[in-house]
Amino acid sequence: MTKTRQTPRATVTFRPHGTVAHVPAGATILDAATDAGVQVEAPCGGQGRCGRCKVRAEGPVVLRPHAHLTPAEADAGFVLACQTLVDGDVTVTVPAPRERREQPRGHAIAQPEALPLTCDWRQDPAVRTFEVDIEPPSLLDNTNDFDRLRRALAQQHGIKEVRAELPILRRLGHDLRAASWKVNVTLEMRDWVYGTYLPPRLIRVYPSAFGQRSMGVAVDLGTTSVVVYLVDFSTAQVVDTAGAYNKQISCGDDVISRIIYAKRDGGLGRLQRLAVETINELLAELQERNRVELYEIHEVAVAGNTTMTHLLLGLDPRYLRQEPYIPTVSVPPKLVAGELGLRVNALARVHGMPAIGSYVGGDITAGVVSSGLYATDKLTVFIDIGTNGEMVLGNRDWLVACACSAGPAFEGGGVGCGMRATAGAVEDVWVDSRTLEPTFRTVDGAAPRGICGSGLIDLVAELFMTGVIDKGGRFNRGLATPRVREGVSGHEYVAVWGDESADGCDIAVSENDINNLLRAKAAVYAGVSTLCRSVGVDLADVEQFLIGGAFGEYIDVEKAIHMGLLPDLPPQRFKFLGNTSALGAYMALLCVNVRHEVLDVAAKMTYLELSADNTFMDEYTSALFLPHTDIEAFPSVAELLRAAGIDAAAAHHAPGRPGGTVKEDA
């Protein structure tokens, strides 16, 4: 017999939690933390790039070289959790998080009557429950349990055929007898394969005394936050909503970091579990609060971007990131909740919204349907801005879509004072053109802790429109205000003085921060203009500009035009639609024909790969200015600048270099 050498194991104790992880020697502290369920921020996915996973370690560790600790921090025992290998029993102190992991802001959803639904969910439900009174078996009528149930369904409800899978058959004998043969039978009525409807499928058999409650859930599976909507099929109303940050954040902030993480040994499995855990904890919360039993949830609809959908299904995402950026599948396969481990009826059908390409996912297909774009005559742009910007142009006859990487700036990442839109985030800013003093509002009115994406857009727009920065994002050095000063990393504008802020520190944006923001907005604007150019449409002819997504909701259109994020169209053409992805999932949950429509939309939409389009880089470079190299493309802004006596053509400094694409070549 060959002996295998046992890897020695080490114990890692986390403070202040007191949680303990047992890991093989050589594991990183970050691995140990993820194992133990201890939250350590690692926006870069543990690659040693961001320096955010600082912890204090005592005990034998091996450090990989990196450049993120000051000598003072290193002296104080700080290490990067992702770059530090455990080499024996170690005690790790995790600093209080820089930003509390609160729930993301809640998302209201429209009532069913207000939706663009052509179906009547009352007439054509996907799941129905029937009360059946079954004749008990006898020696002279010894038909088996399942055929007996089928016979009763046929006689009492005209349902000719029914399908049953192993899990329900394993309980059927017991369930029928426990209910004394008087049962409610829940059936999936509208199951189809490539357009052919199959006979109804058994989801649940239970005593008819228990009533007929039937619920569904729509899941908006975002890279950052996940929201679950509990729907009562008897009223089609959203009964309750629960949201949380995606637990996958511990493996990376953005889709690229997660794809990198998935390549690790066991990484994909962990990401799949974390997605399911995030949803399951929200389900548990909703079930508890609304006294709903797990098995009463009979259907699930999920909208997410292509990476999130791949990770939820456990599909390998690596090819999404390698040129030519290919998903495994666009239409998620037929599956039931039990296959994924979701905390609902194990036989509940899970409907994943179909994707268009690697960077235009089911969230966008859901948005195109729920926004009504797919059914309108008007030339329409639909846009969803986040770490990636996705945009769709078209009308009922044709659709073309693309995606660009905006980077993390709109979610507060890569910006010194940036933060997510949680309590204390500065979300609206006005700058007085005379005094250059800011007025601001924070999320929940809490003491300011940083600036979120919408606040940053406001601030940059205001600084530009008041002449504090020039079209290249450079500070005007000659202004008589203490708010513009030389900071550690160059010039900056102090939006909040330390005596007003939550932690006593000044909150300021630097030229570097502004450059990051310019790159983000340039990518989005260039995406929209490339889309228009690809089909020979003039941006000015766009009749509707629909803004979806959680972030979009909080953008101030006027300021977004001022900084050149949005095109200079009359304000009435813009519409904020809120969480169009969630709304699409909700509609698909309610109406079977919506499930067909999202498939039609996905099949019809042309995907424009920007890396294969030569004009995109030109458009991007032109858009790296405030509001744009070509000020004539923004006539209303030019007018305002003229009125304020600001020379839009003046530049204090050369613009920042274009940002790299986040994708990786094969």
Add this chain to the structure above:
Amino acid sequence: MTKTRQTPRATVTFRPHGTVAHVPAGATILDAATDAGVQVEAPCGGQGRCGRCKVRAEGPVVLRPHAHLTPAEADAGFVLACQTLVDGDVTVTVPAPRERREQPRGHAIAQPEALPLTCDWRQDPAVRTFEVDIEPPSLLDNTNDFDRLRRALAQQHGIKEVRAELPILRRLGHDLRAASWKVNVTLEMRDWVYGTYLPPRLIRVYPSAFGQRSMGVAVDLGTTSVVVYLVDFSTAQVVDTAGAYNKQISCGDDVISRIIYAKRDGGLGRLQRLAVETINELLAELQERNRVELYEIHEVAVAGNTTMTHLLLGLDPRYLRQEPYIPTVSVPPKLVAGELGLRVNALARVHGMPAIGSYVGGDITAGVVSSGLYATDKLTVFIDIGTNGEMVLGNRDWLVACACSAGPAFEGGGVGCGMRATAGAVEDVWVDSRTLEPTFRTVDGAAPRGICGSGLIDLVAELFMTGVIDKGGRFNRGLATPRVREGVSGHEYVAVWGDESADGCDIAVSENDINNLLRAKAAVYAGVSTLCRSVGVDLADVEQFLIGGAFGEYIDVEKAIHMGLLPDLPPQRFKFLGNTSALGAYMALLCVNVRHEVLDVAAKMTYLELSADNTFMDEYTSALFLPHTDIEAFPSVAELLRAAGIDAAAAHHAPGRPGGTVKEDA
């Protein structure tokens, strides 16, 4: 926090194996043995009824009262494993088994050309493999992997739609690239739901360089033995066969003991696992011997009785045994091998043969099809004898079936010298009418160790025809032969003297043994005659009498008629068909239309429940004699007896009382 009291654990060490089990205190030694994989015979399923699980135990144990040990055995430290609870660390010595657990006798199977197949498996295979040369993706052609595969299948093979499940999609990206986009694609071509064919389903994607081997397995899942047939789809030939005893035997010898065992905590799960393990070990043997990879096995067909099918699927069998004896389902649901844990391609479809009722299972449906009964014009009886006897009467237009409990006598159970048909079992016996000396043949020609079912039938028939026993099974006390003697439990006939036998002990049958055999044959005969009576047919009009099943193969028709097991028909009407159940599974594996035919047969067949039939008990009582109360029903036997000068009407003693039914009332 509430503290739960921990059950103390105990260590049980088995000798001579040296295997160790860790169990909670209070577990039985039998449980510990099953946990540890140590074979301890327990034909009664651990109910303390049979006394066969004797072991020697040292250490703290608690004994349940029972009546199976002699004082000498108890003094020597013997206990019943099923009635002895572990109360601390115990050492258990397991005696060498009374009967080696050898492979059951092999089963030949017909070649495809000889089968009653209306399909041509070459033209209409259920599984096909296609070579596909896929264009690799590019930035300008970024269709997802699955749609790219579908497109190529449509273009190169005209296959319009393909379905894929999660397990195959999880590997698809890798598999396509690892094969450099030149792949073989194995598809299930003939998947249907209630008569509607579905688009082909992906089973496997692999480099086309690997060739196109495609295999299937037919499984004959018997209560006692399990045989797996490996079939090469390219030739339709059975390439190899492997058989073993059903590992569930450790939980009980017959279906009733297993159903009782399944009621225990975890019992059903264990029985399910043991069925799968039995099949998997045979598969491993076949894969090893034939150098077949697990994933090259693309389809599975299983025939088994209703209890075996329930246990394999993990369906609760308890209602099969409670009046009115109801299966959960007769047609097994659609499922793939991965759901059961079978060691073949996880996506291979598993086709379970449909049952008729609780005691007429898929093995019989398979037999009705493979025997050709379902397609014949002749009035035919099909019979399969084992622990239960199942019989079908009919022709192409109508079919009626019933089952009776023959008890374990035909498998060597409940008979002092009885054993299964393994090496050393006396299987053919002749008794010289003058000297009353026997001549016999054993399985494999080994030294005799006992008598198997066919040997017992022979012996009883011979003893009757030579006047050694009377029509009631009583010994003629006045014979001048030392072979008839007063034994421990009454009169007996010594078939083998100790100096000829394997273990030096005499092998004898007692009146008690003969009574058990009479009850078994009476049940079978009464089943057939009740079936005839139920449709107003005279037994003498039966044109074909087909005998299927592993046991049937070894019966001597003439002697079986002499003892009244088979009706007195001209010998040419009897046909031995061998393992008709396995043959049916094999045919269903080869031909899609056979799968439809078994469903038609199952739907068409009328199930006669003998417990609801008043005439059965009368028929049974009349059949408790040799050959029958009514000797006129056996004219050829009467003729022979007359010729031999034996008075068939003479009785040395009253007949044995009728055996109880093995079923349990609700």
